[in-house]
Amino acid sequence: MSKKLLVILECILILALLTGCWSRKEPKNMSMVNSILYDLSPSGETQVMIEVMHPTGEGKKAGGSTGDTGSGDGASAPMPLVFEGKTVAEALRNLSKNQDKELFGGLNQARIFSEKLCKQGVGPILDFFARDHMTDETPLMVVVNDDNPKRIYTCSTGMSDMLGNYLSSLSDTQQKITCEAVFVTSLQFFKDYYTDGQQPVMGLVRIEENTESTNGDQDQPQKPYIIYEGLAAFKDDKLVGYMNGIETRDYNMLTNNFKITAISVPYGNDFIAVIVKKANSKINTELQNEQIKINIKIKAVLTIIQEYGSIDISQREVIKQVEQEFNEFLKSEIEKTIKKAQNEFKSDIFGFGRFFHAQHPKEWQKIQENWDEKFSKAQISVNVESSIIMEGEIKIPFTMEKKVNDK
């Protein structure tokens, strides 16, 4: 009997040692945070806006609206309230005074930062994310490029019911179909931030006013909408500038995050639209007389998607020429993009430093401290190789076929 008792006691002791999440929480007493906006007040305090799911399942429409979740009906949704504090924790504590349910941040979808805050530095806030065990590493990180960032909560949220959901699915989709935006989670930001020779970026949204009125009989002002494009470049924890969509596409190619995009290549007086199906970059770094040389090789796989008629792409030589044109075109675009990072940002967001570190570990020790400076003076050479693997389902251009038949 005593032996039995001992074993039972042992089991209990082991359980006590392995404490995990002990705080039991009923879902019905929680309110799910969907997105959080961090801003700076004019007096320099941290401002927090929080979007929570209303338990009736109708988004943030807490203000007594009776309509269903239809997209046209969201105008009555109240803006989340703004709370201030010297620190994030204080702001969140002030915010909780208004909440009748316990806030649950485990499934937060987006962390939105204002431009002002980013320029001052997001470090202290990121420290809070990294330190607090209840915050998650999955939310999307975006910067709002707008003078009044709080306006984002009045924007239309597309097919989704809440802004956080909208942003997270928007970023996911955009990276897959246009590749002109970045999908950066908190974890990715932390990784980039902590990696030597790499500077972090965040997603970028801007708010556009909807001036066109679709229905004449509706007096309701149209809601502004969100464009998810480009990226926000950081130097350490401070915002240093933005890249537009095209530049972001090049950024994705250089960091091997590229999925698919369409590019219009000038050819003679016309354009040929190609779909870039694959683009892999290889980066080689050299050190010559204190001067850093970065050789970039990009291999792209293309298919032709649209063509303006003056070019007979059924001929092998023409295809070669198109490839040549594309190589030149992309080369100049990428060079421009890198120049921008070198001259404007002085921040190695592409992570060339990582390659230099791997390829010249000894030299890296010496220049590690002022890598960003070295990077901005580095000599860049870009080499693009492309191959067209498909001309689409027709060979001869649509407009040319007629002429061929007439002959």
Place this chain on the structure above:
Amino acid sequence: MIIFNFIKPNQKQQNSQKNNSNFLQADAKKITDKNREQAYVPSRISECEEYLKDKFCNSPDVIIEDFETKKKKVLIAYIDGLANKDLIDRDIIKPLKSTDFKGEVSSALNACHTISDDIDDAAFEMVNGNVAIFYEKSRQAVIVDFKQWDKRSVEMPDSETVTRGPKEGFTENIRTNTSLIRRKIRNPRLVFENLTLGRQTNTSISLVYVKGIVNKDVLEEVKSRLAKIDVDSILESGFIEQYIEKNSFSPISGIGVTQKPDIVAARILEGRVAILCDGTPHVLTIPELFLENLHSSEDYYNRTLQSTMIRILRVVGLFIGVLLPGFSVAIITYNQEMIPASFLTHIITSTQKTPLPSAAEAFFLILMFELLKESGTRLPRAVGSAITIVGSLIIGDSAVSAGIVGAPMVIIIALTAVASFIVPNLTEFISIYRLFFLFLGATMGLLGIGAGIVIMLTQLISTESFGIPILSSFSKNEIKDSVVRFPLRSLKYRPASIAKDNIKRIK
């Protein structure tokens, strides 16, 4: 105690050899009159008549009649309803009364018979349905086997139904049952060992095995445990099961129960022992490994791929049935971030106006389900279906719309219920462990579930059925017929842990 029985050290195998010698002479034959030392039959038949009437307390269904033949006075005694009267008239009374009767009763009968010189023995044969004949000055009783009584014919059993395979099932009559087995295994080495158990009921028990294949250790163990049974009544094989099992508080008995002769035949051909009990169609097979609860006879009649797929499905069903309520309660109340956001939204929305916490909801629904199951089985069939419909409507729809429970929990428990029906043999195991895991999940979250799994596995691993570990199906030699079923052609060996002495099937 249920859980921690594995801590108990192995009990000593005591007295197993000593009891085997008098195994076949179970001590139930003495009806009354224990003081009488010597067997005897009175020489005068009037004394016999008096003795028997006294013994059966003048019961009206005991027929004792004497008649004169040409040579001798004869007394014939049997129990009405247990013996065939037509045969008695034709084969006993007619030849004895005929003019050819020369005075020797046993040679005059037209029937097989035995001679007994103990009147108590004769009385015991009478309660078994035999006819006892006494005659003047012989001091002997002639026993004729003319048993016949009303019995159920061989029918399809209500459980263990199969779409492919024999449909016949055992009946309440042990003789029919032995013949059903004998018809499956036409081998003279198929052995039936009879004994009688129960001081009041004198129930016939039959041990079945194939000599040369059976695991002798198990056979000895079964015999010694049977010999220890000393009770007044054995009304069903469940009595035997509970008297010979080692740990009454374990959720697994280690003894299989079936109603079908083809299953018994397959089991005893793998080296097992079966116990038939008169008066019940449920036959015990020993030992029973854990995974066999997940097997069906159909697995062997159907082709390999289908059988394997269904077996895997049953394992999944077992895990869902045991773990799902506890696991989901643990996740919902402790680790919400593991739930996809859209589903958590739904959970929050649907539980907004319900009064109970999630664990209580789960418990309430399990309780409802067990109530429904029980009321459905006990009631007459016509009412039973009505109860089920009303109950399921109340559970499924009204409970949600009345705001007692949230819809997601209804779905979780419904899935659990459906999954646990896939392994009907393990109902006891599943329903006990389900509550155990629900408790652990509600109080300790995923940590509790993890600890519970360790406890459950430890118990399963340490449980033995008649000396054979019940998880031995996972050993190297038996894996071919465990969670998967290999083609019959490659199942050349019997389960090595059971048929220790004769593993090769074709021997």
